[in-house]
Amino acid sequence: MKENNYDYSVVKGFAYSAVFWLIVGLVVGLWLAAEMFYPALNLTPWLAFGRLRVVHTNGLAFGFGFAGIFACSYYMLQRLTRTSLAFPGLARFHLYLFNVAIALAALSLFAGMNTSKEYAELEWPLDVVVVIMWVIFAVNVFATLIKRKEKQMYISLWYIIAMTVTVAVLYIVNNLEIPVNLFKSYSAYAGANDANVQWWYGHNAVGFVFTVPILAMFYYFYPKSTNLPIYSHRLSIISFWSLVFAYLWTGAHHLMLTPLPEWIQTVAIAFSIFLIAPSWGSVVNGYYTIRGRWDLMRTNYLTKFFIVGITFYGLQTVQGPTQGLRTLTAFFHYTDWVVGHVHMGTMGWVTMIISASLYYIIPKISGRELYSVRLANLHFWLIFIGQLVYTVTMWIAGIQQGAMWKATNPDGSLTYNFLETVTALYPYWYIRFVGGVIYFVGILVFTYNLIMTGRSGKESVPEPQPQTA
Amino acid sequence: MNIEAKPITFAILATVVILIGTIITLFIPMFLPSTQPVSDYIKPYTAIELEGRDIYIREGCNNCHTQTVRPLRTEVIRYGEYSKPEEFAYDRPFLWGSRRTGPDLNRVGGKYPDSWHYKHMNDPRSMFPKSNMPAYGWLAKRKLDTSYSFKKVSILGYGYSEDEVNRQIQEYRKKVTSPTYNAKAIRDQITPPELRNELTEMDAIVAYLQKLGRDVKMLKKKEAVKVAEAADRPGALKNPFEGKADAIKEGKEIFQNNCSACHGDDGKGGIGPDLTDNEWKYGSSDEAIFNSVAKGRPGGMPPWEGSLGKERIWKVIAYIRTLGKR
Ligand code: HEM
Ligand code: HEM
Numbered sequence: 001m002k003e004n005n006y007d008y009s010v011v012k013g014f015a016y017s018a019v020f021w022l023i024v025g026l027v028v029g030l031w032l033a034a035e036m037f038y039p040a041l042n043l044t045p046w047l048a049f050g051r052l053r054v055v056h057t058n059g060l061a062f063g064f065g066f067a068g069i070f071a072c073s074y075y076m077l078q079r080l081t082r083t084s085l086a087f088p089g090l091a092r093f094h095l096y097l098f099n100v101a102i103a104l105a106a107l108s109l110f111a112g113m114n115t116s117k118e119y120a121e122l123e124w125p126l127d128v129v130v131v132i133m134w135v136i137f138a139v140n141v142f143a144t145l146i147k148r149k150e151k152q153m154y155i156s157l158w159y160i161i162a163m164t165v166t167v168a169v170l171y172i173v174n175n176l177e178i179p180v181n182l183f184k185s186y187s188a189y190a191g192a193n194d195a196n197v198q199w200w201y202g203h204n205a206v207g208f209v210f211t212v213p214i215l216a217m218f219y220y221f222y223p224k225s226t227n228l229p230i231y232s233h234r235l236s237i238i239s240f241w242s243l244v245f246a247y248l249w250t251g252a253h254h255l256m257l258t259p260l261p262e263w264i265q266t267v268a269i270a271f272s273i274f275l276i277a278p279s280w281g282s283v284v285n286g287y288y289t290i291r292g293r294w295d296l297m298r299t300n301y302l303t304k305f306f307i308v309g310i311t312f313y314g315l316q317t318v319q320g321p322t323q324g325l326r327t328l329t330a331f332f333h334y335t336d337w338v339v340g341h342v343h344m345g346t347m348g349w350v351t352m353i354i355s356a357s358l359y360y361i362i363p364k365i366s367g368r369e370l371y372s373v374r375l376a377n378l379h380f381w382l383i384f385i386g387q388l389v390y391t392v393t394m395w396i397a398g399i400q401q402g403a404m405w406k407a408t409n410p411d412g413s414l415t416y417n418f419l420e421t422v423t424a425l426y427p428y429w430y431i432r433f434v435g436g437v438i439y440f441v442g443i444l445v446f447t448y449n450l451i452m453t454g455r456s457g458k459e460s461v462p463e464p465q466p467q468t469a
Numbered sequence: 470m471n472i473e474a475k476p477i478t479f480a481i482l483a484t485v486v487i488l489i490g491t492i493i494t495l496f497i498p499m500f501l502p503s504t505q506p507v508s509d510y511i512k513p514y515t516a517i518e519l520e521g522r523d524i525y526i527r528e529g530c531n532n533c534h535t536q537t538v539r540p541l542r543t544e545v546i547r548y549g550e551y552s553k554p555e556e557f558a559y560d561r562p563f564l565w566g567s568r569r570t571g572p573d574l575n576r577v578g579g580k581y582p583d584s585w586h587y588k589h590m591n592d593p594r595s596m597f598p599k600s601n602m603p604a605y606g607w608l609a610k611r612k613l614d615t616s617y618s619f620k621k622v623s624i625l626g627y628g629y630s631e632d633e634v635n636r637q638i639q640e641y642r643k644k645v646t647s648p649t650y651n652a653k654a655i656r657d658q659i660t661p662p663e664l665r666n667e668l669t670e671m672d673a674i675v676a677y678l679q680k681l682g683r684d685v686k687m688l689k690k691k692e693a694v695k696v697a698e699a700a701d702r703p704g705a706l707k708n709p710f711e712g713k714a715d716a717i718k719e720g721k722e723i724f725q726n727n728c729s730a731c732h733g734d735d736g737k738g739g740i741g742p743d744l745t746d747n748e749w750k751y752g753s754s755d756e757a758i759f760n761s762v763a764k765g766r767p768g769g770m771p772p773w774e775g776s777l778g779k780e781r782i783w784k785v786i787a788y789i790r791t792l793g794k795r
Binding site for chain 2: 157166
């Protein structure tokens with residue numbers, strides 16, 4: 001099989017789209033973070049916090065996250081099947097449609113066309129575009145798999161398949177709505193039911209966007225960059241099936257102590273706790289893979305991205321189930337603690353793995369060496385430190401906020417009125433902003449490094465094609 | 470069977486596996502009465518309230534405000550009765566939220582007078598200098614679009630006829646443009662002259678905010694009246710902190726943090742009445758004033774007993790008494 005039979009143009013297109021939307025999303029994130037302590041920044045209706053926050057979450061989850069996922073999926077799919085894409089033209093159309101859809105999404109959200117359901121805010125015409133786009137992607141995935149030259153499907157392909165089918169189910173069910181006109185619709189579900197559907201979707205967006213495809217990347221690019229085989233195939237099988245089984249039961253841990261029927265909440269907690277096992281299956285697999293070769297953390301610049309990324313994934317999947325427990329959710333729910341949780345996952349796990357995967361891919365497909373390993377190291381440290389500053393600050397803020405909401409005087413009355421619990425957080429919000437800036441600079445370094453690699457990196461010695469992918 | 474070599478079988482199996490939890494925790498509950506209870510005391514939104522709700526959604530207020538009071542002691546003290554499933558029967562989409570940068574709003578209806586909301590929405594920092602809420606004064610500069618109102622309530626199945634919708638719209642317009650509307654001064658101040666006789670987006674969002682939790686409160690009030698009447702023995706209560714310097718100092722601070730937004734920094738009134746003029750609408754005894762503060766009064770004075778407690782209420786009264794003497 002010759003290298004040039006693979007279609008890498010879409011991989012490259014999606015990789016650069018990912019970086020582009022990442023930067024857009026982060027600028028919006030920094031603006032938001034500043035609005036929290038400097039409300040004068042709510043300059044216009046479309047810059048007001050309520051609209052902007054949605055641009056941030058959608059821009060990063062869908063713009064950055066999905067572009068990265070598509071880039072890596074199209075790459076892995078071809079390498080792991082040793083086949084070129086079944087429909088390269090369709091994939092290129094996918095790339096254009098994707099970027100147009102994300103741009104329209106951002107504009108419509110700025111304009112306030114918004115269903116209010118978290119991570120499903122897009123109004124119905126854009127939902128239709130998203131579904132069409134997903135079908136286009138799925139057609140390529142399955143058609144390529146069917147014509148594959150490599151009989152066995154590697155772990156990463158299982159995760160890609162799971163994402164492909166599940167995201168379709170999630171997206172369609174949660175976005176069922178009745179249109180009023182082109183720009184406005186109402187949910188097909190009401191009240192507690194709507195909440196249940198939404199958070200089944202919301203949690204599994206985390207599961208099948210921020211976990212499953214990222215694990216696909218981890219299982220492929222990590223052994224590739226270290227040249228070490230994954231420790232246990234059997235562990236991979238067990239964790240895969242138990243992960244995809246258990247995730248769907250847990251959405252209600254976002255709705256603890258709300259009017260949702262209690263048994264749904266209890267089932268969700270039980271399965272959330274269970275989820276620690278398959279999540280840590282991958283963590284353990286990752287750690288054991290590198291056993292005896294920890295020197296790679298120093299000598300191979302990509303290794304630390306993967307190891308630190310999987311470590312944050314491990315922490316995230318312990319923190320998540322724990323904060324869902326009734327007594328803890330009573331304290332932490334609605335506070336900045338959860339914002340800390342979110343950003344450990346997205347900045348610490350998702351970005352680490354996507355960055356490393358793109359560092360692996362771009363030199364490979366452009367036939368050049370990485371422009372600068374030193375810049376890659378700098379990028380690593382900046383996003384690592386920026387993320388820690390951000391998340392640790394938010395956890396402390398969350399503890400303080402929870403404690404202040406709960407504080408009572410000896411006579412049973414409240415110690416703080418609501419505003420006092422807000423202004424007490426300003427110092428944390430300043431620090432979070434600083435953490436965000438550090439992280440953002442790291443991402444600028446990353447972007448520069450990738451662009452320079454494509455442009456002026458040294459030509460790399462073509463390596464002999466391995467027998468399997 | 471080696472399913473790792475069979476992509477289609479693999480995909481079908483994966484779909485079945487993800488559907489198990491989905492069916493049990495999602496599809497089955499959809500048809501259970503416990504996720505969609507209905508009660509007569511919960512009324513659907515009026516056309517105007519619904520327009521206000523759509524503005525709430527458009528502006529993404531749910532990104533900072535929750536709408537579920539959890540059954541926790543301090544939360545019930547802070548916001549009021551905890552939320553019940555039947556309250557949300559008409560909510561498509563639900564708006565419970567996931568982050569509480571601002572306070573919960575599920576019980577805000579009737580807590581403050583309309584004038585409070587106009588002033589607050591127009592410029593939150595004019596009332597709470599350290600608030601981080603965006604200012605929404607521009608909503609008062611936009612005429613409310615009611616061209617889809619009937620279609621909206623029909624889609625949602627609220628059962629109003631087109632005439633009824635038009636009546637609701639006209640009635641609400643009459644209310645807010647009337648010379649006797651209790652928020653007239655502030656409404657006129659923030660609404661441009663050409664819109665003063667029209668409905669604006671601001672009017673609609675205020676209407677919506679006033680609806681939140683109203684039905685539950687009405688129900689509770691009916692139950693509560695009898696109990697309260699029995700407990701009110703006139704003339705029995707005296708302020709233990711009257712004239713005590715420490716308490717007055719503390720009372721001043723409490724006043725500034727909680728009362729001044731409505732009664733003014735110096736107590737000379739604003740949204741709420743002047744407290745320095747020695748005129749007391751509900752009586753000038755310690756007990757009468759205590760009851761006004763503790764239990765609230767109809768025109769928009771919220772009850773403070775839960776959040777401040779008796780002791781701090783007496784201290785703030787001790788402070789208020791010093792204002793009148795000047
Ligand atoms: C410079 C870095 C970043 C900054 C300054 C930032 C800032 C913020 C702020 C201020 C919020 C709102 C918090 C609140 O309402 O209290 C937020 C929410 C959120 N951000 Fe970021 N963010 C950053 C990076 C990211 C990244 C990389 C992702 C995803 C890939 C992300 C995903 C999210 C999500 C999903 C939420 C919603 C959280 C929730 O609903 O609890 N953010 N971010
Ligand atoms: C075992 C796995 C996990 C469990 C059981 C879990 C649990 C939870 C719980 C209980 C909450 C809600 C907290 C609250 O509102 O009080 C939450 C929020 C969240 N988690 Fe996780 N988590 C897990 C893994 C992850 C991962 C890997 C990510 C990746 C980024 C992530 C991202 C988020 C986001 C974005 C939210 C905020 C949702 C919102 O309110 O908008 N979680 N998680």
